[in-house]
Each structure stands twice: as C-alpha cells, then as structure tokens.
Amino acid sequence: MSSILPTSSTSSTSSTSSGSNVSTYSDPGGPPITFSSLFSGINTQAIIQALMAAYEQPQVDLAKQIQSLQTNLSDYQTIVSDLSSLQTQANALLQPSQLSSMSASTSDAAVATATAGQGAIPSSLTFNVNQLAQANILASSGTVSSLSSQVASGNFLLSSSAAGAGVTSLAGSSLQVGTHSFSVTSALSGATATGTSPLASSITIGSSNDTIAATVNGTAETFTIASGTYTPAQLAAAISQASSVSGTPLLQAQVNAQGQLELGTTLLGSSASLQITGGTALSTLGLAAQASASVGTAGSVTLDGTVTAVNNVQAGQTVSLADGTGGSITIGIGSFGLSQGSFTATEVAAGNGSLSQVVSNINAAGAGVTASAVQVSSGTYVLQLVSNQTGTASAITVEQAPFQSALGSFTTIAAAQNAQVQIGGQSGYLVSSQTNQVQGVLPGVTLNLVSAQPPGSAPVTVSVTPDGKTLASSIQSLVNAANQVLSDINTYAGYNEQTNTGGPLMGDSTLNGITSQVLGVIAQTLGEGGITAAQAGITLNKNGTISFDAQTFAQLYDQNPTAVTSLFAQSGTFNPSSSTYAGDVSLVYAGDGTQAGSYQVVVSQSATQATDSGSVLASGTITNAETLTVAQGSQSVQYAASAGESLSAIAQGLNAAFAQAGMGMQASVVSSSSGSQIVLTASAYGTQGDFTVTTTATGSGQTGLATSANTPESFTGLNVAGTINGVAATGNGQVLAAPTTDPTLAGLSLQVSASGITSATTIGSFVYSPGISGQLALIANGATAPVTGSLEARMSGIQQQISMLQQQYNGYTPMIQNEQKMLEQEYSAMESQLGSLQSVGSELAGQIAQLP
Structure with a gap:
C-alpha cells in the first residue's frame, strides 16, 4: 500500500x-x-x-x-x-508422488543408459539389446544422368504412416494434391491364435513335433512342418508354407514383439475362423489347443470422410477407397489385415517431373519423408527416400508406377526396424519399441538404447534407487521458506536484547502463535514407524530457527524412502466398521485448510457404472446385420455387424473402436447355460460415464442393446452419496468431496469403492494426517487466506484505521x-x-x- x-x-x-x-x-x-x-x-x-x-x-x-x-x-x-x-514450497511437497525421487543407472552405458521419471520405484532388471530402431531408407533401382532428367510421369502418393496400419501399397486416381486422411474405425483382421510363451532362439522340428491340427474357416486341417532347425522368423515362414492348400496358404505366421508365435488366417473378415485343436508341435511352438474358435472382424475405412466397408478379403489383396470428390485410392492389405487407427498419405505434385523438382516437392510436402538426389558416380543419380522417424510403423509407402519408366522400382537400403530388447536374458521375453527410447519395462523408467549387442553378450542391468540428494534441495527450499517467516516475525514482533528494543509489532499474539506453530510442526510430527524430523536432518536451534542437514536427510531417504515420505506428505488411513469395507476408502485430496483428524464416513449410495446388457442369444450370433452407435459425452463410435457375426466378434470390434476413439467403454460377452449376451460397461463410475446406444435392428436374434431401432437409449451410472464427519458431501463417481467452505474439512475428498450400499451406512472412519508439508501449508493458509486469514483480517483492520485517520486529517x-x-x-x-x-x-x- x-x-x-x-x-x-x-x-x-x-x-x-x-x-x-x-x-x-x-x-x-x-x-x-x-x-x-x-x-x-x-x-x-x-x-x-x-x-x-x-x-x-x-x-x-x-x-x-x-x-x-x-x-x-x-x-x-x-x-x-x-x-x-x-x-508454495509446502504445496510442492504435499503428495507422495512429489516426494518420489529416484535415479536410474545401467551397468554398461555403452549399450544403454536409463532415466527415472514420475512413478519410478526401487527396482532392477537385466536385459540385452538385440537390435536398435532404424529408419526406412529406399532408393531407386534405376539412375538418371542429371538433376534435370525426368523421373516422374505424374503425381504420386507418399506416406510414412500407412505401413503402421497394415497398408502395403498405395495408388491414386484423380486425387487433389495434398494430404489425404484415413481412419480405420473397425479393424480388418483374420482369426488368430497366439503362443503363450516366447519361442527359443533356435527351434528344431522333427517327426515327433511337426504337426498342427486346426479347424480353419470351418474345415478341419492338419499341417506338417518341414523338418529342420529354425530361427523364430524362419519357423514362422515354414509354418506358412506348411499351411498351403493347392498352393495357397490358409495360415500365415509371425513372431510378435514378445517373441511369441502368432498364427492368423489369410482370409480377413467376419467369415474367417480358426481353432487350434491339437498336433505334436504345439508344445514346441508355445501354442495350446483352443476350447472355441476365434473369428475375424470386418473392417471399416474412412478416406477424407467417406466410409468404405472391407470384409472377407485375402491378405495381399487390394481394395479401392473413394474419397468423396471423384478421386480414389487403392490400398494393398497386409498379411494380418488393417489395424485400427489413423494415418495419412500425401498426393505429391510431380511438377515438371525432373529429379530436382521431385526432390523439392517431396521435401515440401510434409509427408514425414526426406528426399535426396544422390550422385553415386559422375553423371549418375538415384532418388533416395528416408523416413524421418524410426520403426516399422514409419516405413515408407510410395506409389511406384509414375517412376517405373525412368527409375524402375524402389529397393530397400535399410529396412524399417523397431528396437528390440530381451528382458531377463535369453530365456526372457522381448520388448519392441518404435524408437531407441524404451518405456514400460520398469515403472517410470526409460531405457535409452545406444548400441546393439552381439548374440551371447552378457546382459546389462538397470537399477533404480532412491535419490535423496536430489530431493534434499526441495526440502532445503521448504526449510528456507520457514526460516524466512520466523526471521521476519522476530524482526518485527520480537525483542532485541542487545538494543533493549522491541519490534513495531511486538506483543502481537497472532504472530507469536505462528512462530510456535511452525516450530511445533518440526518438533512434534511423526512419520511411519515413529520417524522424526530430527532423524531426517531437520532440527531446531536455540535462536528459534530451523537447521537442515542435507546429508543426513539423503542417507535416511535412500535407506527408507517410504518412511521419509510419510513424514512430509499428506496421508490417511481408513478404519473400517467391518471387514466388508476394508480398503474401500482412500485419500484423493486435502486442501491447505483441511485439519488433521479422524472423520466418520457414512455412505447412503454406492457409486455404480452405467451398464447396458443385451439379449441372451442361444446361438451366440446375430441373425441380421446390425449397426451399433455408442455415444459418450462428445465422442461416438459406430460398428457395423454382419448377419451371422458372433457376439465375441462384435465385442472385439466395439472394443477396438472404443480404444481408437479414446472412449472409456468396455464391451464383454457374458455366457450362461441359456446362451451369451453382450454387456457394455462405462469405465468411469457415476454420471460421468453415462452413454447412449442406437441400433439399426431390433427383435429376436439381435444384440438387444437398444429396444427401439434408430432411437438412442440412455444408460446412466450413480454417483456415490454420503457424509464426511457429519457434513453432507458431493459425489462425483466414486469420489466423495466435503465442501471447500467447511472450516474443518476444507474440501477433503475421499475415494469410496464400497459397493451395494443403498441406504445410510457407517462404513468406518478416515484418519487424515497432513504431514510436515500439509501442516505448514495449513498454518500459512490460516494466516493468509482472503477474508478469513488471521493476518489478512489484521491488515484489513489497519487499513480501516488509516482510512478513518486520513478522513480526519483531510478535515x-x-x-x-x-x-x-x-x-x-x-x-x-x-x-x-x-x-x-x-x-x-x-x-x-x-x-x-x-x-x-
């Protein structure tokens, strides 16, 4: 002022x-x-x-x-x-996650390094780097003599994302220059069977382990694998060859990222089915006999807003997609069909068709590909294409016809390749990554791959350990902030024994109270196992200030991070009224004004999920074609089910669509002695998971997910309802939140997972402990909160006095x-x-x- x-x-x-x-x-x-x-x-x-x-x-x-x-x-x-x-400093250390400080290291930095992020916990594992991720590089098989030589006879399609969806080729007709968008809303797939364990690095097949018995597309077959010793990739090729009938393979095989064998029908769509029934090779292949047949799914592809259904085609076939403006794109279908997702392809203008013009136009197209005119010798040039990203999903797909007469076909200089890490040594499992940064092998840890190891190399160990030294800097900032409060209160409200004078605010009981509270928090707070602040390096001095020993803190944190975290962070324990409710209440949020204490929790209504249960069908299949539309919030998906399609296939298709749209929905099939039914369930509890279902067909033999055709039917969940400490709380899903205006609870929010309650029931008491950080935040908030803060009220009173005196002065x-x-x-x-x-x-x- x-x-x-x-x-x-x-x-x-x-x-x-x-x-x-x-x-x-x-x-x-x-x-x-x-x-x-x-x-x-x-x-x-x-x-x-x-x-x-x-x-x-x-x-x-x-x-x-x-x-x-x-x-x-x-x-x-x-x-x-x-x-x-x-x-501010206290709020930065309120949550246990904010007090998680971990470091990651590897035993061989020449092979890989590691970084620890949020969610990392003390852990370790061993791994080998089998291969690094690399970008796809293509080059023309033919050459031209100069940069001005004509290499393209017309415009051409180019993509660095189509391969990831299973597209093997692109060819355009009457297309506008620019980017064209694809969305595979329903995956096109064959029926599949996947091994339960990784294949060995070397597999020997002989007369005792060479057969696979299966029912493929409704016909019983027995396939015999040629004898020999194979790598996993070679074995997959041998199985595909063994499944040939009249020269056409019925099955195709590949090894997935986890090293498991995957079999799939070459027929892609809802008519495809596969059931492994036996054979002598199953154990060697990591396969097991299936109790029922798996089925394929019909695909749906949208090109620039125009939808095309794709069903019952052979792997390797081409399909024409209209773009809605008179143009079309013909795509090649990959071995295992089209996976759900989005990708783009760019129609690149050839210009005058010269090598230099084509290179320039590709680089300006933004297709994720860099083109170069590479001079391989004097007067000899090739057109080279390099994907801007590593991994198989970023492999280049280029329309080749416009280049055939001048450059011939494109050959692979470097195949698109995912990084491959084998966890746990040679008998472990494989992890694949599109880049050389591998995540997910340990919580919160990223492996940064540097080099591939030769076969038989010693595994590398990654270790995640507590890092108290780094966290100590945040604790030091908290102590510094507390000392600044104590110092300034002493300056303005304390007594100077050397000068025998008091500060201008001496005698202010509120300020003296703040000093006592801050020092009391340090002296009295206990963490897990009775750990004290002094044990964590925070001590009180005779002059009324706080000291912090970072080394002592770091040593204790490294030994017991959980106990140190409990000393500082907010936490809570639930004491259930009966074992029925054990573990049903946990802390979601506590405000700076939330007081420590034990609070009774009463639930009058458990949270429920919005659920839609369809008709029970004895056959497990629908009679007529039916298109289902499921909408949730601003999102919606559509699945076109074919006549005779199984409920399992419909559920799979819906789940794929939900995943693609990012919708919190799950489709499942529930079976009983009477038959099977589809059940749709919202992932979220309460009203935030509400959804609607619209169907084009109802009646006997249909899914029964809606009762009237072409009319949306709503399905809702219930929010939890009840009280905390006798105060009416607001439910949102499973979260029960006290009013932020309550002087004691101040917005305390609890997750309540107790189910089946429909009337007021005391399920137990929740004991809230704010920790050192929470208590310091509470003290600060109590003094500085607008209107209600003790010091804010004091300053408001002073300002009123100044205003009154100024009026007198002016008079x-x-x-x-x-x-x-x-x-x-x-x-x-x-x-x-x-x-x-x-x-x-x-x-x-x-x-x-x-x-x-």
Missing part, C-alpha cells in the same frame, strides 16, 4: 529588504495579499508561523499515526508474503487554511493602520516644526 502523505494548500513567503519585512499570502480562492512590517518593525511572518504551528499540531499528530500504521501494514505484508512463499486542512488566511488579513490590516497613523504623525510633526 502506498503511503498517504499529508499535504497543505496554504503557502507564504517573506523577504527582508532595506530593513523592512514583506509578507505575501497566497489564497487559492483569490489574488495574493502582500503586506509589509515597515511601519511596525515586527516580524509578522514569524508570529503567524508560530501561531499556525500550534494550530496545525492535531493534524501533525494524525500524520504521525498514519505513518506508524502504514509501517505496521508494510511489516504485516512482508510476513504475509513470507507465509505465501512457505505455502483539518480547510480549517488550517482559513486560520492562516485570517491571521494574514489581521496583520495586514494592523500594518495598514500603523502606516496611516505614522502618516498622520508625520504631518503633525511637520506642522509642529513650522510653529513659531
């Missing part, structure tokens, strides 16, 4: 010339009044100033009071600022002006009268002098 400085609207000046005294009075309401003490010889200005000094004294006293209050206000503002800083100003004006006028009149008398005296003296 800026100082209010008293001002005066009166002014006077005086000067002495030739022994006379001249005064000038300035009145804002009129012309200056000037008078001289020539006649009296009296210093009238000095007399007026002396009289006015006494008259102005009450206003001077008010000014001193205002200045004193402004000083006090400024001191309080400094302390409030200190407390706000303390609250004196016109009175002082009038008084000075009156005195100036009186003395001016006196001098004038004296002048007249002197003039008369002079005349008399002259007349007397002329007397005889």
